[in-house]
Amino acid sequence: MAKQVDLDEIDIPKVDLGEYRFSPPSSMGWSAAEYEKLLNNPEEGIQKETFSPPEVPQTTLTELSLSDDRRVSISLDNVPKDKEDGSLNEVTVEPTEKEEVHEKKAEKSENQEKKEPSAEEKAPADDYIISENPPAKPWLAKRLSVFTLKDSE
Amino acid sequence: MNKEKYAESLVKNHEDLEKVLRYYPIKPETIKLLSSRSGRSKWLIGTANGNFFLRQEYINPKRMLFIAGAHWHLQNNGLPIAQLIPTRSGGLCLSGGDHIYILYEAHEGDPVLYYDQSHMTQAMAFAAKFHLASRGYIPVDGSKKRTRTGKWHKLYRWKLQELEDNKKLAQDDPGDEFSRLFLEHVDQMLTRGYAALNELNSQELAEWTHETIESGMFCQQDFTMARMILKNEQVFMKDLHSVTIDLPARDLRILLNKIMKKLAVWDQDLACRMLRAYDQVNPLTETQYSVLWTDLKFPHMFCAMAHKYFLGQKESWGDEKYLMNFRNVISVEESKQAFLDQFDKNLRVIKGAD
Structure with missing residues (x-):
């Protein structure tokens, strides 16, 4: 067997099988006992x-949108404002090393992103009407069709 | 619950839902519950201007914001996908603390069939469009990403370790038919798994991983035809439940394995035709295909079936059903080997040679 990589390199929790007892499912599966119980007392089962x-x-x-300034909280009927869970606005996510690379790229393409229509800009003021047809071909947005990795560097 | 009580609870339920729908620029006329299971409920909302789906899901709202942001990104990039409807104030989803609501257009169309080869090639072309359209996604601060890039080593190791543990369990019960069949094939699968694990040390994977993170690309995670329809003769995504930042190879592996499992054998010609359909929209390099080959080499289906059995994941499945599915998986994994052994030849076909 080609066991060439040292398994201790990456920390993966070990399962102690000492206490574990496996028994096959039989023809009715492991839930058969539950089913038999139901057959013995159908009334109780039906009620449940x-x-x-x-x-x-x-x-x-809380309405969650693409940027902080567009997060608006509106309480439903009879719900006092002080019960509102505004935790999302307080969340700070520490970027990992890889995410930092991505974020640098994000900063670089900031101007490009500004051109993308925001949820707020697109939010219809009145009745929303469904378009019955999928986007017409060419389906790929102009912005994306010229976007390459090279451009973003 | 008797009929009267049920009717009362339904009225109350609709009143509560109407309060939620007030956030949206629609005038609901009818509300119909379509499904409710595993913490996910879906209603069909009828209006004079068309139908919508309202989904309630018990999920971390920060995680949902990541998914909804991805949905918004895809639709803005022109992917044929049901349009997400923002709230009147521009919110992509509504958070109730431990649950969320999301509203999007309800579309109808013909089903996309696993057993129709033309549908499957169209689905692969759609997957390519999905990956292209996903590029450039920058999740909003505070949203919870799901990332699998750079974690393939750990995932493979985890699965191989579990397979070794399941081997011990099977050895304890040699009279069990599933265990007997498992023991017959497990060493071969472990060999393939460790070989795939070694291949992950390649420069190709490191480069593609870096490139994927840089490009902001993401995967659908679990491509299933249940969330697709055919609309105006093209594949259209009617639901998006999850996304993961990972290499496109993951979606390709999952889709190919899923289809071949339904056919009960690895169909080389079909696999090449499907990958060709993908490649025509989103061409991959030879080294990227070699990463896909590695992921196909890893016995994901064999590991998943053993996991289900030895951990009792499908409680209602009897031993016959387990055996039937397991035999199927073994047949697919074994017949896949010929495909894996002909990388150069198959790559030429994928790239357009007859």
Whole structure:
């Protein structure tokens, strides 16, 4: 076997199999016991399985957009403002080494990015109307078709 | 819950949803729940101006902002994808702390079929468009990225270690048919896996990784035809659930493996035709294809099936179903070898030679 790479080079947690006991699933699968329980007491099972619509929590919703200055918080009915979770605005993500490289590139292409229409600019003021057709060919945006790695350096 | 109580809860549910929809520039007329499972619910919102999907998902909002930003980026770059609808104030999604809402156009079309070769070549061309359109994405500060570039070594090691552990479990139960079949093939798969792991030390991978990070490119992560439709004779993405920063090779490997698993054998001609369709839109270099070959060499499907079995991931599957799927995976992995052995010949076909 071509085990040429030292496995200790990268830290991967080891699983202790000493305590683990495996048993095959049998013809009805591992959930068979649960199914048999349901057959013994169908009433209880049916009550438990009754469908209800998914919950729509009554909480303050925060609109997340592409830049800080466009994040707006509006509370829903009966929800006091002080319950608002504004944590996202306070988040600072420390860039990794690789991300820093990317961010340098981002700074360089700042002017180019400014040309891209923002969510706010595109947000329709009134009724949104669906276009029934996908983007017409050529599908690739002009901006991208001339964008190459070389340009971004 | 009796009928009356259910009707009451539905009315309340719609009232709550209308409050959410007030953030958006639409006038909802009808609301219909389409699906709700694994913390993800989807409603069809009918308006006089067309239909929309409202999705509620229990996910870290910072993570969702990364995905929604990617969706916005793709649509601005002209990818045929359902348009994301920003809120009236320009928000790409709404955060409720532990859950989010996202609204996008609801489109209908013909299904994209795995068993239709022309659909599959179109899907590969779409994947190429997706990768091209993803270039230049700069996630907003505070969004939570998912990155797999530069982590291939760790992922391979993890899977190989698990495979070695599963081998021990199988050896403890030689009477079990799945374990017997597993033991018959595991050494061959480990050999292939370690060979692929060694190939990851190549300069080609390092360069492509660097290039991908520089270009801001990302992957779809789990290309599935369930999220695609055919609209005006072209593949159209109706849903985008996740994206990951990774090499395009990952999407190609996942798509090829998925299709070949459905065919129960690795079809060399089809694989070449599909990669050719991709290459015509987004040409890859010979060294990039060699990275794809490495990823195809790694026994991802074999590892995944053993993982499911020995960790009891599919509780409702009986032993027959496990065996049927496992035999299928072994057949695909083994028949793939001939394809892997003919890199030069297959590359010529991908690049246009007859």
